[in-house]
Amino acid sequence: MAEGKENVNVIRSIFELIVLFAAIFIIFGGVALVVVLSPWSRTIAERLLAYDISFVIELVAYLILAALVVLLSALTVYSRNIVHSAFYLLGTFACVAAIYIFLNATFLGVAQVLVYIGAVGV
Numbered sequence: 001m002a003e004g005k006e007n008v009n010v011i012r013s014i015f016e017l018i019v020l021f022a023a024i025f026i027i028f029g030g031v032a033l034v035v036v037l038s039p040w041s042r043t044i045a046e047r048l049l050a051y052d053i054s055f056v057i058e059l060v061a062y063l064i065l066a067a068l069v070v071l072l073s074a075l076t077v078y079s080r081n082i083v084h085s086a087f088y089l090l091g092t093f094a095c096v097a098a099i100y101i102f103l104n105a106t107f108l109g110v111a112q113v114l115v116y117i118g119a120v121g122v
Contacts, residue, residue, distance in 0.1 A: 044059075058102065061102065062099065062102060065095050065098055065099050065102070066099070068091070068095045069092055069095045069096060069099070072088045072089075072091045072092040072095065073088075073089075073092045075088040076088040076089045076092060086120065089120060090117055090120060090121060093112060093113075093116045093117045093120065094113070094117060096112055097109045097110075097112035097113050097116075097117070100112055
């Protein structure tokens with residue numbers, strides 16, 4: 001009897017994971033579609049084709065930080081250990097601060113570090 005409940009729990013967990021990935025795909029797919037259809041996509045494509053290497057490096061760094069923010073925030077929510085969840089949250093805040101600094105909003109980046117990372121860390 002207990003084995004049947006474990007199988008149901010595994011199937012339910014897999015189903016929930018598939019639904020979560022489908023929702024993420026729909027949300028980010030919609031955002032990507034809006035970005036592709038926006039007038040900025042043409043500017044980005046022209047700059048990439050012009051081999052503006054500094055722009056490419058900034059774009060790759062931003063995409064890496066954005067992926068880390070999404071990954072760490074998902075780990076924050078799904079972590080069962082509260083200490084691990086707090087560390088994931090601190091990592092998310094640090095990546096957001098780095099994004100602020102890349103966007104030349106240095107004050108917001110420093111405020112993010114001092115207020116959020118400092119307060120949550122304590």
